[in-house]
Amino acid sequence: xxxxxxxxxxxxxxxxxxxxxxxxxxxxxxxxxxxxxxxxxxxxxxxxxxxxxxxxxxxxxxxxxxxxxxxxxxxxxxxxxxxxxxxxxxxxxxxxxxxxxxxxxxxxxxxxxxxxxxxxxxxxxxxxxxxxxxxxxxxxxxxxxxxxxxxxxxxx
Amino acid sequence: xxxxxxxxxxxxxxxxxxxxxxxxxxxxxxxxxxxxxxxxxxxxxxxxxxxxxxxxxxxxxxxxxxxxxxxxxxxxxxxxxxxxxxxxxxxxxxxxxxxxxxxxxxxxxxxxxxxxxxxxxxxxxxxxxxxxxxxxxxxxxxxxxxxxxxxxxxxx
Numbered sequence: 065x066x067x068x069x070x071x072x073x074x075x076x077x078x079x080x081x082x083x084x085x086x087x088x089x090x091x092x093x094x095x096x097x098x099x100x101x102x103x104x105x106x107x108x109x110x111x112x113x114x115x116x117x118x119x120x121x122x123x124x125x126x127x128x129x130x131x132x133x134x135x136x137x138x139x140x141x142x143x144x145x146x147x148x149x150x151x152x153x154x155x156x157x158x159x160x161x162x163x164x165x166x167x168x169x170x171x172x173x174x175x176x177x178x179x180x181x182x183x184x185x186x187x188x189x190x191x192x193x194x195x196x197x198x199x200x201x202x203x204x205x206x207x208x209x210x211x212x213x214x215x216x217x218x219x220x
Numbered sequence: 221x222x223x224x225x226x227x228x229x230x231x232x233x234x235x236x237x238x239x240x241x242x243x244x245x246x247x248x249x250x251x252x253x254x255x256x257x258x259x260x261x262x263x264x265x266x267x268x269x270x271x272x273x274x275x276x277x278x279x280x281x282x283x284x285x286x287x288x289x290x291x292x293x294x295x296x297x298x299x300x301x302x303x304x305x306x307x308x309x310x311x312x313x314x315x316x317x318x319x320x321x322x323x324x325x326x327x328x329x330x331x332x333x334x335x336x337x338x339x340x341x342x343x344x345x346x347x348x349x350x351x352x353x354x355x356x357x358x359x360x361x362x363x364x365x366x367x368x369x370x371x372x373x374x375x376x
Contacts, residue, residue, distance in 0.1 A: 066310070067332065069281040074334070076316055080257070081250035081265035086376070088244035094237035101236070109237035125225040154222070160232055176223060178230070220242070 088220050089197070095213040099205060102212040103139060103173070104161040107146045110218065111158045111179070114150060115187040120159045123180040127164075130173045135203050138171045139214060143196045146177065150193075155181045195219040244376050245353070251369040255361060256322040258368040259295060259329070263302045263317045266374065267335070270306060271343040276315045279336040283320075286329045291359050294327045295370060299352045302333065306349075311337045350375040 090113065094105035111117060128145040132138030149156045158177035165174035195218065202215040246269065250261035267273060284301040288294030305312045314333035321330035351374065358371040 065283045067281050067283045069332070069334065071278065074278055074316075077260070077264070079264075080252055080261045081248060081268070083265070083269065084247035084249050084371075086244060086246035088242060090242035091240035092237060093240050096236055104233070105236045108233070108235075109239070112237070113239065122227065122230055125223050127221045127223045160230075176225070178225065215240075 089199075089217050090191075090220055091200075092216045092218060093213065095211065097210045097212070099135075099168075099203070099212040100163045100166040102203075102214045103142060103166075104163055104175070106139070106214045106216060107143060107158060107161045107175070107177075110143060110146060110193060111150070112190075113218070113220075114190045114193055115157055115182065116190065117157070117159050119187050120157050120179055122159055122178045124154070124156070125176055125178045126154060126156055128175050128177060130175070132171045134171065135168075136198065136201050138173060139201065139203060139216065140196055140198060142173050142175065143216065143218075146175075147193060147196060149177060150182065157182050157187065191220045193218050193220055245355075245373050246347075246376055247356075248372045248374060249369065251367065253366045253368070255291075255324075255359070255368040256319050258359075258370045259298060259322075260317040260319055260331070262295070262370045262372060263299060263314060263331070263333075266299060266302060266349060267306070267314045268346075269374070269376075270346045270349055271313055271338065272346065273313070273315050275343050276313045276335055278315055278334045280310070280312070280334075282310060282312055282333045284331050284333060286331070288327045290327065291324075292354065292357050294329060295357065295359060295372065296352055296354060298329050298331065299372065299374075302331075303349055303352060305333060306338065313338050313343065347376045 092109040096102040130142040160178040204213040248265040252258040286298040316334040318332040360369040
């Protein structure tokens with residue numbers, strides 16, 4: 065309801081508020097005809113969020129290893145290792161991921177990450193990925209239809 | 221670990237991933253020497269997130285009412301009414317809020333909102349506030365020290 069008021073002697077109050085840290089996340093959805101491919105795609109999705117992969121060339125290759133207590137844990141640690149590759153030396157942006165060992169009995173992964181070190185000016189700065197989360201994580205395995213999907217929420 | 225690889229016949233994989241809706245929130249923290257003032261400040265904090273209040277002039281005044289079952293509910297509905305004032309006719313941005321009735325027995329608020337309708341070009345577009353939430357909401361009432369604070373997380 066609109067009400068009358070006088071604009072004379074209108075005083076504005078002092079500011080007594082602040083904005084506290086804002087949190088955000090995005091959900092990665094990746095798929096493949098094997099679970100291994102879905103994992104690879106998920107890792108590439110993460111790198112694709114950090115920068116535009118079209119600007120990244122394949123200059124070098126690093127190998128990472130990940131282990132887990134179950135499939136979700138394995139996915140988590142796999143992505144976490146990739147994130148670490150980007151966050152510290154060699155600051156690698158992976159353009160292509162190739163899992164060379166995908167041991168579902170022992171829950172172990174070895175993966176080759178092809179790409180190059182992140183370089184401001186050459187690579188557009190995407191969104192900083194702060195952490196991988198277990199929140200609402202899903203691993204869908206439809207062996208009959210060769211359909212494998214993973215859903216991972218990452219903090220940005 | 222860096223590994224050797226051949227750049228010859230290097231193939232990039234097909235893209236099999238997508239990014240699903242990203243969610244974000246920000247926490248408003250407002251305070252005052254009375255609870256009423258903390259509520260007013262919290263409402264102004266919300267408007268201040270939608271645009272820069274320095275660009276808003278006081279041209280009109282609307283009155284809103286809010287009720288709750290408890291203090292948190294009252295704060296929620298108070299902010300929700302203010303959000304509604306912005307989201308539909310008159311699209312009002314409140315620069316100053318003045319609670320004229322603050323009935324803690326019946327948990328009722330009447331508030332005057334001084335400001336003007338949002339206008340693109342005149343007002344910088346801040347962040348869209350999608351919803352008020354009850355998440356981690358806090359109302360601190362320290363009567364002895366005349367210190368009142370509210371914390372509200374809003375979805376953006």
